[in-house]
Amino acid sequence: MARDPVLIFTEKGIYCPDGDFFIDPWRPVARALITHGHSDHARPGHGSYLATAAAAPVIRHRLGDVAMDTIAYGEPRRIGGVTVSFHPAGHVPGSAQIRVERAGEVWVVSGDYKVQDDGLSEPFAPVPCHSFISECTFGLPVFHWQSNAAVMGQINRWWAANAAEGRVSVLGAYALGKAQRILTGIDASIGPVLTHGAVEATNAVLRAQGIRLPATTQVTAGVDAASHPGALVLAPPSALGSVWAARFGPAAQAFASGWMALRGVRRRRGLAQGFVLSDHADWDGLNAAIRATGAERVFVTHGYTSVFRRWLETQGYEAGIVATEYEGEGLDAPEAEVIAPPAAEPTT
Incomplete structure (x- = not known):
């Protein structure tokens, strides 16, 4: 039975x-x-x-x-x-x-x-x-990912090129996981690394557990492009294009996400650069x-x-x-040229 x-x-x-x-x-x-x-x-x-x-x-x-x-x-x-x-x-x-x-x-x-x-x-x-x-x-x-080392190399080259031109690089990355993965993989000798408060709070929790991360400076009053020229700024994706990000002047902005593998997503978000990292x-x-x-x-x-x-x-x-309420890696709906994830279907 x-x-x-x-x-x-x-x-x-x-x-x-x-x-x-x-x-x-x-x-x-x-x-x-x-x-x-x-x-x-x-x-x-x-x-x-x-x-x-x-x-x-x-x-x-x-x-x-x-x-x-x-x-x-x-x-x-x-x-x-x-x-x-x-x-x-x-x-x-x-x-x-x-x-x-x-x-x-x-x-x-x-x-x-x-x-x-x-x-x-x-x-x-x-x-x-x-x-x-x-x-x-x-x-x-x-969806096919390159090696972690290859993507980190792309980020390093983008950051270094921006720093050489006197621009800050603002990179959108989720506060838990993605941001720390980038911190672990980048070449911190290129310049200072600044963090949004949400990212830095998570960094503090993980550091307290013994996870080693490069030195970072939280963005507070007075921390901007003038005080930290050529910096890499790690912030949640929602901060891209925001008033918060405006303090860095005409900064280069990019987003690290698996959705960057889709043609048109980067353009729709108004980004000149995106990194396929999930x-x-x-x-x-x-x-x-x-x-x-x-x-x-x-x-x-x-x-x-x-x-x-x-x-x-x-x-x-x-x-x-299985119909669930999990969100995966959030982003606006994918372009019409790719089959979009359908609404939840009945459990079978």
């Missing part, structure tokens, strides 16, 4: 009935297991939180004094009728895939992940399973990660779900779509 699934999909999030917990729920629940600290996965209002020891400080920084328990990578923990463990996702520092086992049947929830080693996050580790719930933010063949897996990375799990059944969430599910079915997988 067939048993109920290990994980089910509800209006509050991904739920484990045998353990009575949710994974990255988007509605308040009593017990939440959290893959990482980005706001679409770690939300306020839960009764208790469980996350990796490396992810917990950022979650506390964002959510305040929540009831938080931590777990080491690979540490098995019994919760009700299942055993859970957290495994590196390679997305941002402390990010995890969550493995749930019941009587030998294994399900894994990927959270957000990338297979490319960024020199900052704990490298992605495939987890064998029967059922894999995978993001597919960039689930189209057009903390999510590209097409090849998604396929490699799924193959490495050995899973027979794959559910896809947030991104090009319809396209990617159909592709998986042609590859022999039993595939379905």
Whole structure:
């Protein structure tokens, strides 16, 4: 007689009935297991939180004094009728895939992940399973990432050229993960590195955990192009073109994102320069990660779900779509020349 699934999909999030917990729920629940600290996965209002020891400080920084328990990578923990463990996702520092086992049947929830080693996050580790719930933010063949070193080289050359012309370089990058990845990879000898307050606050949390980052100066009153000529400024994407950024005069502005792989996105955002850099897996990375799990059944969430599910079915997988409220790597809707991610579809 067939048993109920290990994980089910509800209006509050991904739920484990045998353990009575949710994974990255988007509605308040009593017990939440959290893959990482980005706001679409770690939300306020839960009764208790469980996350990796490396992810917990950022979650506390964002959510305040929540009831938080931590777990080491690979540490098995019994919760009700299942055993859970957290495994590196390679997305941002402390990010995890969550493995749930019941009587030998294994399900894994990927959270957000990338297979490319960024020199900052704990490298992605495939987890064998029967059922894999995978993001597919960039689930189209057009998305193909260059090596981390190659992109950092591009950023360094852009920054150095701007500095030689006496201009500040303002680079849009998400405050958790992307900004620190850039800090880890750039050549800090080119010039001073300035940070928006949101980026610097996250830097402080990660430094307190022992993560080494180059020296940075937070942008405050009096910190501008005159005081720091030729600087690289790391700021959230929303700061590009803002009054905040105007203090740097006719600065060069760019955005680091996987969406820069799409023709027209950079132009629509009024940017002369963009860098294709993502903390999510590209097409090849998604396929490699799924193959490495050995899973027979794959559910896809947030991104090009319809396209990617159909592709998986042609590859022999039993595939379905999970309607979630995760956002992936946010940006304006992609250009019409690329198939846009559809609205959430019924869970199958």
